Amino acid sequence: MGDYVRRVIDAELDELLPGLTATALEGPRAVGKTVTAARRANSVFALDDPVQRKLLAAEPLRIEAVEPPVLVDEWQLYPGIWDTVRRSVDREQVPGRYLLTGSAAPIQAPMHTGAGRIVSLRMRPMSLAERLVAPPTVSLRRLLDGDNATIDGETTVGLSQYADEIVRSGFPGIRDLPPKVRRAQLDAYINRIVARDFPEQGHQVRKPQTLRAWLAAYAAATATTASYTSILDAATAGGTDKPGKDTTMAYRDVLAQLWLLEPVPAWLPFRNQFTRLGSAPKHHLADPALAARLLGADAGALLDGTAAGSPRVRDGVLLGQLFEALVTLDLQVYAQAAEARLHHLRTRNGDHEVDLIVERADHRIVAVEVKLAQQVEDSDVVHLKWLRDQIGPDLLDAVVITTGPYAYRRPDGIAVVPAALLGP
Structure with a gap:
């Protein structure tokens, strides 16, 4: 643990x-x-560890007899411990006494949700700030304060490094491995999902190749609102033996239980009445590296657009989709730390679209466009200006995230921020 890199969630834990x-x-x-x-x-x-699991199942109250703070790691493998912790909290409230970690929703749910006793935090793969790619100079929390925060900073991180960060992943034990070993580890991660995690969640996969094809099609739909029908069609193009809707919905449900899907929901304004807003979520896997690996794309293939064998859900540049996914991962991490939520906005006919909406608890927002470009033109901020006209002071700030070198504020007030310079 001597090489531990402090995570954004550490600050949340310090507070909570x-x-x-x-x-x-x-x-x-x-x-x-x-x-x-x-x-x-x-x-x-x-x-x-099966031995520790059996010992704890035989004597659950051992958690009260040992020195706190007490970590119960992978609690979902013995769901009964959740209720044991909850009852222990009811008997005696000692700050910081229990930490539980879980990599899946348990098949047998605890009898009680734990509401009011156990507070859950989502931990995600590492953001760019946590990867120490560059020192951040622009804070999302400051943008959410709505005080016209100063925007400045310079970075040497460019398109090729962003492509490299996409395929390296935000998994701390994988990202710094040699490229061939890293690819093998990501393949093993995906293989485990199919061969072990699905059965452990109570879902037997009769045709692993079909699940793999569906995962690849979902990866190809990253950062889009493609329908599940179109994802299935892309996964089974040319095939006659397509899985039924119930099967593919089961895929989605199990992947969500494994925390591997993190769709970005559509924004539904609280105070401002928009008409014709779309309601479909944007599709995202937990880490864009998983999407790249499922599509057989390394950094070189992303940069030259030659990702082999990628199922087509829509026309477009895969690197652009995965760069948006990388920025989305960053904003999920930073927004949670700022007690905000992430959404997207798209009108039903597609005439207006804002890639990401960061919403405070009082429903005021920061609007974000993601551009796979170094320069920002007037045409790139049309939708941000439209949104500002629609909601006025409820728009705290508007930002374009780029691959460029400089952070600055345009004369129209819209911030331009390289992805590497954005932090919590």
Whole structure:
């Protein structure tokens, strides 16, 4: 743990643990939940160890007899421990006593949700700021303050490094491996999803190749609102034995239980009445590296547009979709830390679209466009200006995220920020 890189969620834990008896870190495998939680624990129950799991099942109240803080790692493998922790919280509230980590929703759900006793936080793959790609100079929290934050900074990070960051992933144990080893690890990660995680979630995959094809088609739909019908059609192009709707919906449900899907919901304004807004979510896997690997795209293929064998859900540049996915991952991490939520906006006929909407609890927003370009032209901010005209002071700020070198504010007030310079 000497090389531990502090995560954005560490600041959340610093704020929350002194006031909470039990906290659960949830997210996909390999995002670093165990390492982050273990740094704060004096006692650990590793439930992916069958022996420890059996011992705890035989004597659940051992969690009260050991030195706190107590980490219960991979709690979903023994769902009953959730209710044990909840009852322990009811008996005695001691700040920072329990940390639970989970990589999947348990098949057998606990009897009680834990509401009011156990607070859940989602942990995601590493953002660009956590990867130490460049020192951030623009804070999302400041943008959400709505005080016309100063926008400045310069970076040498360019398109090729963003492509490299996409394929390296935000999984801390994978991203720094040699390229061939990293690809093998990502392949193993995907293989585990199909061969082990689905059965462990109670879903037997009769045709693994069909699930893999559907995953690749979903990856090709990254950052789009493509219908599930079109995703299925892309996955089974030329085939006659297509899986039924129930099967493909089961794919989606299990992947969501594994925290591997993080669709961005459509924005539904609270105070401003828009008409003809789309309601479909934008599709995203937990890490754009998984999408790139499913599509057989390395950094070179992304840069020259030759990702082989990619199912087509829509025309477009795959690198643009995955760059938006990388920015979306960053904003998910930073927005959670700022107690905000991420959405997107698209009118039904597509005449207006804003890539990402970061919404505060009071429903005021920061609007974000993502551009795979170094320069921002007037045509790139048309939809941001339209939105500003529509909602007035409810728009706290408007930003274009680019691959360029400079952060600055345009004469029209719209901020231009390289992805590498955006931080929490």
